[in-house]
Amino acid sequence: MLSDLYTRRALVWAFANRDFATRYRASVLGWAWSLIQPLATLIVFAAVFTVVFRIQAPPLGNGNGSSYAAFLFTGLVTWNLFSSLLNLSMSQLKSNGELLKKVQFPAWTPILGASIVQLVQILLELAVLIAMFLYLRNVGWTWILAIPILIGALLFSQGLGLMLSIVNARYGDVQYIVAVVLGALYFLTPVLYPMSMIEGKNEILGWIIRLNPMSWYVQAMHDAMYSLVAPSALVIGGLLLGGFLTFWAGFAIFNRWSEDIGEML
Amino acid sequence: MTQTSADPAVDLRGVGKRFQRHTDRRNSLKERIVRGRARSSEDFWAVRDVTLQIPKGSVYGLIGHNGSGKSTLLKMIGGIYRPSEGSITAQGRVAALIELGAGFHPDMTGRENIALNGSILGMPRKEISAVTEEIIEFSGLGDFINDPVKHYSSGMYVRLGFSVAVHMKPDVLLVDEVLAVGDEEFQRKCFDHLYALRRSGRTIIVVSHGLGQLEGLCDEIAWLERGVVQEHGTAVETIASYLRRVNAEESARHPMVAAVRRLRHDPGRPHRVDGHHRQPAAPRPLPGACRYL
Numbered sequence: 001m002l003s004d005l006y007t008r009r010a011l012v013w014a015f016a017n018r019d020f021a022t023r024y025r026a027s028v029l030g031w032a033w034s035l036i037q038p039l040a041t042l043i044v045f046a047a048v049f050t051v052v053f054r055i056q057a058p059p060l061g062n063g064n065g066s067s068y069a070a071f072l073f074t075g076l077v078t079w080n081l082f083s084s085l086l087n088l089s090m091s092q093l094k095s096n097g098e099l100l101k102k103v104q105f106p107a108w109t110p111i112l113g114a115s116i117v118q119l120v121q122i123l124l125e126l127a128v129l130i131a132m133f134l135y136l137r138n139v140g141w142t143w144i145l146a147i148p149i150l151i152g153a154l155l156f157s158q159g160l161g162l163m164l165s166i167v168n169a170r171y172g173d174v175q176y177i178v179a180v181v182l183g184a185l186y187f188l189t190p191v192l193y194p195m196s197m198i199e200g201k202n203e204i205l206g207w208i209i210r211l212n213p214m215s216w217y218v219q220a221m222h223d224a225m226y227s228l229v230a231p232s233a234l235v236i237g238g239l240l241l242g243g244f245l246t247f248w249a250g251f252a253i254f255n256r257w258s259e260d261i262g263e264m265l
Numbered sequence: 266m267t268q269t270s271a272d273p274a275v276d277l278r279g280v281g282k283r284f285q286r287h288t289d290r291r292n293s294l295k296e297r298i299v300r301g302r303a304r305s306s307e308d309f310w311a312v313r314d315v316t317l318q319i320p321k322g323s324v325y326g327l328i329g330h331n332g333s334g335k336s337t338l339l340k341m342i343g344g345i346y347r348p349s350e351g352s353i354t355a356q357g358r359v360a361a362l363i364e365l366g367a368g369f370h371p372d373m374t375g376r377e378n379i380a381l382n383g384s385i386l387g388m389p390r391k392e393i394s395a396v397t398e399e400i401i402e403f404s405g406l407g408d409f410i411n412d413p414v415k416h417y418s419s420g421m422y423v424r425l426g427f428s429v430a431v432h433m434k435p436d437v438l439l440v441d442e443v444l445a446v447g448d449e450e451f452q453r454k455c456f457d458h459l460y461a462l463r464r465s466g467r468t469i470i471v472v473s474h475g476l477g478q479l480e481g482l483c484d485e486i487a488w489l490e491r492g493v494v495q496e497h498g499t500a501v502e503t504i505a506s507y508l509r510r511v512n513a514e515e516s517a518r519h520p521m522v523a524a525v526r527r528l529r530h531d532p533g534r535p536h537r538v539d540g541h542h543r544q545p546a547a548p549r550p551l552p553g554a555c556r557y558l
Contacts, residue, residue, distance in 0.1 A: 010384055022370060104359075104361070263346060
């Protein structure tokens, strides 16, 4: 599997180049859009949830009060990583369908190419998040732990994306189901609210949220970036291992199912 | 007539491709759940029992009516479809020149598309940059190479696609009905290049309805009918028997039209009577650009 990824890296890179070059080619503001979008979401959500719902964010790691906007953005960045890779992966087979029907090449190459470009967007959002925490003077060594957490999240999302994209190529309903499930899952992940609002108050809901793998990635990011608390080694190891296993399974299922991709599309 | 090469470039043995005919494809979960796995659809063999040895360094043509399985066979050789039965062994790098420009992105320039198209066709990056100038030169696009391809004419598209495909120096080149595009001059250039490729020991497999073109280009031709090889052998002979069949079918359907057509082609030649069937005379080799009429 790894050797496959390695030998086809040039093609993955060629697709990444194509998507990178064309992503915002027709727009005036170009890459600025990739920041305007999440920032607009942040402003709207932060306004609604602090003013209307009066959600109280947990205290910052530096002990200087709390910031709901920073708390929310930490979760948003992690969630966006997940949902954008999922959606992007699912759309790639359709948008490269003409090509896949005519030339023989591994169908996962355009998917990984698109994800590489999305990675740039994710890094931009992370840079904004870091700038935000620097402004709040909320800095700690636990930030380093964000790297394994995010790598785990990337692998997990990509693995799931590969799996869903190939199932979706066969059964066109999957993308609609995924849209519905993602919509629900968003609220079952502690992005908009801290876990402390649920724990001890609604045990059943708490369990449902804990069953959602994305909750673990988001919470670990909250710990490392916002609260400046190190998640336990067990959690970090689990998140990494879960990511690797999901990616491995997704890649294997994708390869098994995509042998007849030329006929499925 | 069967020319068996000791070491064929492409070796097809008992190759068949089965498709399922669906009134609507069962790719929705509802269908799947409601009807389960039961096969209500009937199977349909697009290609059946094809055994051909395509000699190395030859130009091999595939002819037949629409839907006779030519393109399906080509797609199997190119690895896009897996054969349902039989085996295909191809030696070396197989590149498809099927519907050119499929790999082009409209918003990217011709030059950027060369790099993309080359990687999709499996060319290493170093090799691509080594031949990029040659590709541009061959395509004759000049300065347009730095324009987005969405502004190209269809002819320019084809020229660029063809240039990329032939410069990746495939061992087996698959060409599906694309030679008819592009202007006369470029077409001639393409043919010259195809001959050059053949001279360097590469194999070319062409699907086309342009019988005149094929006759001049191909060493051997296989004629497919409903997915089955009807006849294969030298280009001239196979085309002749194919035309005989086409003409016979046509005269059976439209006796008057066929009669007129025959008169226009060779007014002086008498009909030959074979057994108890009246068949039209074997046609002369067609002139260059002419098809049936």
